[in-house]
Amino acid sequence: MNINLEKKSSKGILVYFEFFENKIHPVSFELLGEAYRLSEKSNEPVYVVAIGKNVKVIKNALKGYPVKSAYFYETDNYFQPDIYEKGVSDCINKIKPSTVLIGGTAEGRALAPRLAVLYKTGLTADCTELDIDENGNLVQIRPAFGGNIMAKIVTENTRPQFATVREKVMKPIKPVFSYDIEYIIGNINNAKSYMKVINIEKEDTDENSITDSKILVVAGRGVKKKEDLNMLRELAMLLGGKFASSRALVEKGWTTPxxxxxxxxxxxxxxxxxxxxxxxxxQFMAGMKTTPNIIAVNTDANARIFEIAHYPICADLYDIVPELIKNLKA
Ligand SMILES: Cc1cc2nc3c(=O)[nH]c(=O)nc-3n(C[C@H](O)[C@H](O)[C@H](O)COP(=O)(O)OP(=O)(O)OC[C@H]3O[C@@H](n4cnc5c(N)ncnc54)[C@H](O)[C@@H]3O)c2cc1C
Known part of the structure; x- marks a missing residue:
């Protein structure tokens, strides 16, 4: 079955809240922040939809956020795209939103394309910026053609407009609003899955992950030899942070994906x-540009990193790093 929503009667920004074992995925709050910023421009209400076991616990977490209504669908099933699709589409059919924002997670990447096909409409994956144009269309911005351009994509004629956004790309907002949120319990009890869950293996939490570190020391192709990375790893350690790199060094086999x-x-x-x-x-900046304090060291005064760096330092890393290490040790 394909459904298509009418453009002129579609209104509202729906945020898919990813939820697993009583924990809300942080990307959900980032999407909520972005939905609010867009809604200020387009004058539309913000909605939330969530599916899972014991989903009502989200109610508390939503307090203070600028949400008109939240739709909850209780199910014992862990994420199964066909069942979850039923819940989100039930909500979409009820509220007829113009836009649906979904996290660019493994779950979101399985769910969003199914919904876009169901509604015969457009989906832009991994957006790095969102905006509203003068015609009320969602402008979905992301690197394209190998990152050589930033494409602005609009879904002109069909609704809803689906977009996924990765974690840490958008900024969350503080729950300081006094909205009287309406909570609606939906029903997907009769939804049948054609999939059979054979086993569930939980991912190991990776303590060495660079995504949770408060401080990152990042090496790029300006580093001349693999052994020189040791001084940057040492600097990261002295600062209580972690070491990371651009893809250039992963391609050389000096660092890992x-x-x-x-x-x-x-x-x-x-x-x-x-x-x-x-x-x-x-391509590098697509993964870090919301960082609030960027210090960049580069010998080229015209390097693009200086356009977003808060503290640009035009210098040779081989002069700076040993000095920094010496001072930190002292
Ligand atoms: C589809 C696709 C996806 C990609 N995804 C990614 C990605 O996820 N992440 C990523 O990083 N890249 C990605 N890339 C690759 C990307 O295009 C670049 O090749 C890469 O980001 C370059 O890394 P870099 O800045 O370290 O190297 P370069 O661009 O070569 O820059 C090296 C810099 O070092 C400076 N420098 C040189 N010597 C010194 C010195 N002694 N002291 C200080 N500065 C010095 C130079 O002035 C120069 O600015 C992708 C490419 C494609 C096509």
Whole structure:
């Protein structure tokens, strides 16, 4: 069955809240922040939909957020795309939103395309910016053609407009609003899945993950030899942070994909990032540009990283790093 919503009667921004074992995925609050910013511009209400076991616990977490209504669908099933699709589409059919925002997570990537096909409409994956144009369309911005351009994509004629956004790309908002949120309990009890869950294995939490570190020291192709990375790893350790790199060094085999920041690597938002010999390509910046304090060291005064760096330092990393280490040790 394909359904298509009428453009002129579709209104509202719906945020899919990802929820697993009583924990809400942080990307949900980031999407809520972005939905609010967009709703200020388009003058539309913000809605939430969540599906899972014991889903009503979300009620408390939503207090203070600018949400008109929240739709909850209780199910014992862990994420199964066909069952969850039924819940989200039931909600969409009721509220007829113009836009649906979903996290660019494994779950979101399985769910969003199914919904876009169901509604015969457009989906832009891994948006790095969102806006509303003069015709009320959602402008979905993301790197395209290998990152050589930032494409602005609009779904002109069909609704809803589906977009996924990765974690740490958008900023959450503080729950300081006094909205009287309406809670609606939906029903997907009769939804049948054609999938059979054979086993569930939980991911190991990776203590070395660069995504949770408050401080990141990042190496780029400006580093001349693999052994020189040792001084940057040492600096990261002395600062109580972690070491990361651009893809250039992963491609050389000097660092691992787990350490890579960017479009095809990790999206990060530490409190402080110091980059050494990173030029600041679109693909690299797609994974870190919301970082609130960026210190960039580069010998080229025209390096693009300086456009977003809060503390640009035009210098040779081989002069700076040993001095920093010496001072920190002292
Ligand atoms: C589909 C696709 C996906 C991609 N995904 C990613 C991704 O996720 N992450 C990523 O990083 N890249 C990604 N890339 C690759 C990207 O295009 C660049 O190749 C890469 O980001 C360059 O890394 P870099 O800045 O370290 O190197 P370069 O661009 O070569 O920059 C090196 C910089 O070091 C400076 N420098 C040189 N010597 C010194 C010195 N002694 N001291 C200080 N500065 C110095 C130079 O001035 C220069 O600015 C992707 C590419 C494609 C096509």
């Amino acid at each position: 787990k350490e890579q920041i960017g479009l095809s690597g990790n999206t990060v938002c530490p409190e402080i990032m110091i980059t050494f010999g990173v030029s600041g390509t679109v």
